[in-house]
Amino acid sequence: MNSPEPDRYAVVGHPIRHSRSPLIHGMFAGQAGDRLTYDLIDAAPDEFESVVREFFESGGKGLNVTVPHKRAAYRLSEHIGQEAALAQAVNTLSIEHDSIRGDNTDGIGFMRDLTVNLKQSVAGRRVLILGAGGAARGIVGPLLGGEPSELWLANRTVERAYDLRKEFLGLGEIIVSSFEDLGKLPPFSIVINATSAGLKGEQPAFPGTLLTPGSFCYDLAYGADDTPFVAWARAHGAGQAEQGWGMLVEQAAESYLIWRGHRPDTSAVLATLVN
Numbered sequence: 001m002n003s004p005e006p007d008r009y010a011v012v013g014h015p016i017r018h019s020r021s022p023l024i025h026g027m028f029a030g031q032a033g034d035r036l037t038y039d040l041i042d043a044a045p046d047e048f049e050s051v052v053r054e055f056f057e058s059g060g061k062g063l064n065v066t067v068p069h070k071r072a073a074y075r076l077s078e079h080i081g082q083e084a085a086l087a088q089a090v091n092t093l094s095i096e097h098d099s100i101r102g103d104n105t106d107g108i109g110f111m112r113d114l115t116v117n118l119k120q121s122v123a124g125r126r127v128l129i130l131g132a133g134g135a136a137r138g139i140v141g142p143l144l145g146g147e148p149s150e151l152w153l154a155n156r157t158v159e160r161a162y163d164l165r166k167e168f169l170g171l172g173e174i175i176v177s178s179f180e181d182l183g184k185l186p187p188f189s190i191v192i193n194a195t196s197a198g199l200k201g202e203q204p205a206f207p208g209t210l211l212t213p214g215s216f217c218y219d220l221a222y223g224a225d226d227t228p229f230v231a232w233a234r235a236h237g238a239g240q241a242e243q244g245w246g247m248l249v250e251q252a253a254e255s256y257l258i259w260r261g262h263r264p265d266t267s268a269v270l271a272t273l274v275n
């Protein structure tokens with residue numbers, strides 16, 4: 001008797017070739033003895049919707065969605081999870097009752113890395129998020145839930161930060177700043193980089209006055225060497241600066257849970273990735 005085809009999963013983005021998601025999901029599958037494949041799909045924005053529909057119509061089980069498609073994934077989802085509805089951004093697609101379901105696991109993945117792996121508490125701390133794209137939308141709600149004393153949001157295009165603020169008004173106060181005005185602000189206890197500038201090797205000229213030796217910096221981006229933001233944070237005296245490897249693994253584990261019904265052990269996978 002022929003054994004059934006392995007279940008198919010993939011991550012869709014543009015560009016996508018450097019993604020570690022196939023490696024991570026391969027390790028998760030190995031832990032559980034799950035038979036599955038996990039591919040990379042490079043889709044330009046005008047191809048995204050047709051690529052997704054074709055994937056599911058041909059029997060694919062689940063997709064991760066990354067830059068720049070998270071808003072588009074939100075728009076095409078027929079059922080939406082609570083976090084995705086709040087963020088208006090989707091990073092995990094699956095099939096529910098023959099329709100496409102969109103979830104957002106970025107926020108929970110980020111908070112697990114911050115609070116469980118890195119043992120940081122948000123309560124009572126002044127927090128600054130740089131960037132107001134899909135990833136920022138995913139982490140704003142959970143951060144507000146952590147009850148910071150103040151949550152600031154700065155973005156290159158400041159109007160996008162104001163739009164985001166308006167959408168989250170019911171959950172708590174967000175104070176918006178332009179990049180230009182960051183130099184006028186007192187230092188922050190937690191500074192989070194949610195811009196994609198580093199993906200292009202760029203680092204906006206943020207003022208060093210944002211940091212003190214007590215500042216904890218977190219870059220959602222990650223790389224083999226220090227990311228430009230982590231290098232900036234270290235150069236300007238932050239007490240601790242971390243890359244987003246832990247978030248990557250934790251958000252992937254939450255996607256895996258949605259797709260397969262069990263949550264993988266993340267610690268071993270994270271250790272393999274960063275060593």
Ligand code: NDP
Nearest residue numbers: 131132133134135156157194195196197220221244247248
């Ligand atoms: P989006 O494309 O949705 O948003 C990009 C954001 O970066 C916008 O705020 C944009 O500002 C800003 N930006 C882009 N280029 C520059 C620049 N040169 N200078 C200043 N700001 C810039 O991307 P995402 O929000 O989805 O992703 C953001 C980052 O988070 C990426 O590096 C991504 O890899 C990382 N990420 C990591 C995850 C993890 O698991 N570790 C999960 C999700 C994301 P503007 O509005 O002005 O265009």
